[in-house]
């Protein structure tokens with residue numbers, strides 16, 4: 296049985312004050328939860344604030360991105376070592392906003408995944424097609440290409456710990472959610488790709504859904520056999536909504 300994982304991607308939101316409040320709200324709700332792993336991914340500058348506020352709460356902390364270099368003259372960037380030092384266990388790689396706005400290619404996403412693994416961080420590898428790609432009937436081709444780029448670089452064994460997040464770009468922040476059947480179809484496709492290389496890794500690997508997940512649709516989505524939790528954007532910024540999704544999971 297795969298344990299559900301609910302991860303909040305806070306994106307570029309929050310101040311120290313609002314982060315303190317959000318963390319308190321989440322920490323207070325943790326006692327009522329069981330059987331679900333809970334992770335929040337604050338912006339880099341707020342990771343330490345969140346780590347302090349969530350100490351001993353059972354909530355894990357992750358980064359939203361990392362640089363492939365270990366350190367040095369790379370203005371504005373965050374290294375794997377810095378994330379670990381700040382208390383992170385996980386890091387998101389290849390989020391569609393990174394791919395769209397910051398030029399993260401399949402090759403770079405694969406490199407970032409390798410760097411995260413080498414450092415001992417658990418990568419959450421994001422995959423997903425655009426609206427035009429879905430309408431063009433090439434969803435599996437796109438998601439397959441994105442996943443193969445990473446698999447070719449890091450190998451199948453990495454996915455006994457690495458997490459995958461399927462996030463259809465057209466569902467992110469739009470209020471449009473993939474139907475449970477649409478999401479399940481892609482999750483099953485991803486798991487078949489893993490199983491083609493190693494059935495036991497495929498059985499173990501957690502595949503999260505992301506894209507306008509809310510307390511009201513989380514049960515339907517997460518009850519699908521290949522959906523093992525969620526990567527939550529907007530609804531992760533309010534503790535009641537985020538906890539609602541955690542308890543659904």
Ligand code: 13P
Pocket residue numbers: 304390462466467468469470505506507508526527528529530
């Ligand atoms: P929303 O939940 O706001 O659609 O964002 C999803 C997402 O991008 C999580 O990484």
